[in-house]
Amino acid sequence: MSTADQLLEEMYTWIEQREQCARKLKTLAQELESLREKCNASECIGTTTAVVGTAFLIGAGVTTLLTGGAAAPLLGIAGGVCSGVGVGISVITKITEHLLSSDTMKDAQRIERKGNEVSENIQKLFQRLKKETQRASSSSDPNDLDQEIMNEILKAMARRSGLQHHFILHMLGKRQHHFGAGLGGPMFNQSTLMITLGSILSFFTLKASGDIFKLMFVKGGQQLAKEVSKVGLKTALKGGAMAVGGVIGLAFELPEAIDQWKELVSNNHVTEASQSLRDTAEDLQKITKTLREQLDKIKEILKDLEKLKSYIENSDRSHSQKQDFINIVKRYCDNKDVLAWLSETYDTDIFFKLVDIFYFLKQELDKKKKKTDREEIDIIFVAHGSIEDPLIMANSLLPLSTIEDVYLYSPWNCAIDAYAAYGIATGLIEPKHRIFGCIRANGCRIPDNGHYPANLPYYWNSMKNTGVGLIPNILVSPLKDPEDDAWNGFVFLQNTHGEPRKNRVVIPFIVPRLFSNFVTIPLYVVTLALSLVLFIFPFKATFHLAACLSRDSDTTLNGFDAYLNGQYSCTIDHSMMSSSMRLYHANPGLYNALRAVFDH
Structure with missing residues (x-):
């Protein structure tokens, strides 16, 4: 398996890990609600308390997309202010223990660790692909290097889809043919592929070397940010707070999130904690769905091109x-x-x-x-x-x-x-x-x-x-x-x-x-x-x-x-x-x- 194949495989693995994590968080929310109801039936003390709003980080995203990987801002989840039903100390203790030590939470933490490993491996594989391409390239132009890297990834996507990757590579040709008269003109040109691929790479905070592809990554990031904004995230961070150094676009920080959920439960806000878990899970699912759609868009373009090739070659249509x-x-x-x-x-x-x-x-x-x-x-x-x-x-x-x-x-x-x-x-x-x-x-x-x-x-x-x-x-x-x-x-x-x-x-x-x-x-x-x-x-x-x-x-x-x-x-x-x-x-x-x- 080539480095580009491994890189693409790890991207899909990362998406699958986040989808699994979302399912675990939803399950955990259901478990907390169920445990609360059971405890309330026998031990509930009906006091009403105020609910304190909270927020936590779930990963780098929007600014990364808008700057082509120059920064890794984190999205956040804002806790709402509402009223809830207080529960007894023993009930709170039980719910807190379940939150921290249940099998579901342990599974989520294991998935989180695996996701972080995948994140690091994506960065390493991209750097390896850069070095391999540089050694094999006859050009020292960073834009040519970027083009060849993108071509290798597109070849990997073609192979993964069962398409003729040699035809795809031959069709893509050299860099200058992606930025000719067709750019901004009336028909599809190869830039469509490159911008969409750039949106995915910028999401994973991978960076281009040349000016042309840096611009494409920015355009791709803007395109992806626009798509993400359409899904109506419930956890968008208020006030523009940022956290730099997060590995990948939307790899939320589970330990920090757990601390926030624990605080909610400790303050008798079990309902808000479980709702926050659901909101986080739903947003992770929306974002991974958007990522898959971008990847599918590239696959559909490649499939369409292969169809056109077949129809052109066969005059008896x-x-x-x-x-x-x-x-x-x-x-x-x-x-x-x-x-x-x-x-x-x-x-x-x-x-x-x-x-x-x-x-x-x-x-x-x-x-x-x-x-x-x-x-x-x-x-x-x-x-x-x-x-x-x-x-x-x-x-x-x-x-x-x-x-x-x-x-x-x-x-x-x-x-x-x-x-x-x-x-x-x-x-x-x-x-x-x-x-x-x-x-x-x-x-x-x-x-x-x-x-x-x-x-x-x-x-x-x-x-x-x-x-x-x-x-x-x-x-x-x-x-x-x-x-x-x-x-x-x-x-x-x-x-x-x-x-x-x-x-x-x-x-x-x-x-x-x-x-x-x-x-x-x-x-x-x-x-x-x-x-x-x-x-x-x-x-x-x-x-x-x-x-x-x-x-x-x-x-x-x-x-x-x-x-x-x-x-x-x-x-x-x-x-x-x-x-x-x-x-x-x-x-x-x-x-x-x-x-x-x-x-x-």
Whole structure:
């Protein structure tokens, strides 16, 4: 059993110990009440006394959660002020003796000692895991070390759940892929896993080394504190008293609690003592239940990811499997546009066809390159395109951090020709190569320079940089099967064009004949399908769109020209962007295929 497996096992043991302790405290409360009733029947002296309020510590928690393990404050139990029935001295003696020496109390004390041993072992195992990871790591960056430690614990959780831990580790990849475009974006990203795991580790006062994961532990602690606050603890400490040095988040100090209960009984407050025992037990159960729910949340995420992997690999999906796939995606998606499409579209076959296209791409890449933890590729998606209202957030096109950026090349309301598309596909086009004219061959009364947009930026339109800014909704539709056979497979432009060591892949949007050529979908559906495949089979891609961005009618986005010019640039109607660069002889097959798409 690895150190990470042992660490996880001890965490579950600690939770079980506290659950056992809670059951013993409830039993002890019942025993005290029963003994009091029996004694009252024969020896009770009915005097009424005032009840003195009390409080005792039950462990470190809230501040630990809010500071990512920087301190270990203790929660407390406040005794209420109420009236009770006094009992005789001999009765008090009997009840006190039972409280201190009953088998139930001895069991609770034994469980407490065992829990403290487990607490100490958790700390030792975490330090051992740190040292082992540091020795095996090739990086001295503390954030990389934290990432590898978290990965080891997640692997242990996957093993404990019977999942493919090698797939989980491969999918998680390197640290930087947890903090990309998907962070704070419209879809689940790996940070969700890390923050939830951080909440559990911070509960056990385990500390991160690097700044990135220290922040994650704080966020996780805040998340857990919020969940704990929902259960309505009866024993929250009044006045912010703290005790530093408690081993683990909610390891209550039984000896101190026993002293308080003994004092209550000695002062004729047996009812209050038994109620305090019950309240303590119930709060321990609520908190351990919250911890289990956080652990279960991680397991469910890992199970969902394994399901997605299985569904992506199997193109022969049943209707129920397709629906389960969509439901999993919806669980982790909070972008209203993507959610609306997933919820309102009854025929998702085109979405799954895109999944199949991108999974086929992954298989082709596996054949062509040596496998690494993560491959970086440039994907050029060739399709018919147009724009429509309403405006959507640009980060809708970046559902996961596996897509580094989405680049648009033409201004808004502008078509492109084969020369421009070829430059986009090969990565050779630069802003200085752009030329503009009218898309209509004859009859245009506006000279070509009249189609040149004002204030055209000297860079491409980056959706990552636009972020939550608004853009038109981009629609794409499949290409018709061209006579040229260049579209029979993907066009790989490795080490021929573009940046050194960059792998460029041209993907034509072609669907089987059973689909209508008139099917039109939002571009964010395409990037969603791509990002899911990249996420499960860890690649990282930059997405380049080779498509026209013209509006279909004069009324589309009417009145938005000024805004679109501010977002990037916008041309007058019937404008087309071309390229002054004419290097299509390097790959005539690709150029001819693009001509069939754009020059018709």
